[in-house]
Each structure stands twice: as structure tokens, then as C-alpha cells.
Amino acid sequence: MGLSILAGRDRISLGEGLDLRLLSAMEVLQARREAAELSGEERERALCSNACLLARALERSEDHVPLFSSGEEVLAGLTVEEIAALSARWRCFSRESDPGLDLSQEELEKVKKTPQRRRRTAALAGDEAVWRPAHRETGGRYEGAGLPVVPGQ
Secondary structure, eight states: OOSOTTTSOOEEEEETTEEEEOOOHHHHHHHHHHHHHHOSSGGGHHHHHHHHHHHHHEEETTTOOBSOSSHHHHHHHSOHHHHHHHHHHHHHHHHHTOGGGGSOHHHHHHHHHSOHHHHHHHHHGGGSOEEEOOOOSGGGOOOOSOEEEOOOO
């Protein structure tokens, strides 16, 4: 994936020649799809999801080559406890790398209380970005306000 633009670092060392790295959005989607195919029952989904995530995120430090080639290989090579512990470690690293987590509790509360329309209007000031609505009527689900799109020259 390369160095994360917003996170500042894209991997952490676990020691013993192993790293955990952040995953791209596409890699997370691929892990979810693989887990859906791998899990036979709904109650197996979390374990399979964590295994598929680790197959992509767990690498050797010296050459950044994945330690496992698939979620199935992770399930065969690690215990449930190891998968849970490594997944929790990855989750913490991912949350720490989230650029929105550097807000103070006071700033976070202020953002929560600001109406969405006012936030969007502030973002549009100066034509710095154009917000594209992402909500679709398929399934009746609202998918959020959209992504910032920088207009081309």
C-alpha cells in the first residue's frame, strides 16, 4: 500500500521479524469477501474475517512479504487466541492511525453537535471541494454525506 497519506506510518513492528501493516480499502473488501466464502455459518464469520485480514496485514519485516497466502492458511497455522490477539493489535494500530482521532473530547462533541448541512457548507467555502451525495435509494440505506471531490483544471 505504501506510506499512508494521512496516518503518517503504515506499519508497526511486532518483534521477532514480523510487522503488521495498514490495509487499503480494497484489501479490506477482499478480506471480507474471502471471509464470506470461507465461513460456513454466521458464527464463524468473525474468526474467518480476522484470519483473512491477518493474511494481508501480517508480513515479514525484512522483505515485507506476507507470512500467509490466505485466510485459510492463517486458520491452519495459528490458534484462535493468536488470531484474536493479532487482530486486536491491528485494530488498535488502525484506530491510532485514524487522522480523526487526534481531536480532543471537547472538539469531538462540537463536531457531533454541528448539523451536517452546516459542516458541508463550511467545507464548500472557497470552492476547495465539491461534495457528491453518496446516498442511493437501493435498499433504502443511507451511505453518508459523500466523498470530497477536488474539481479538475
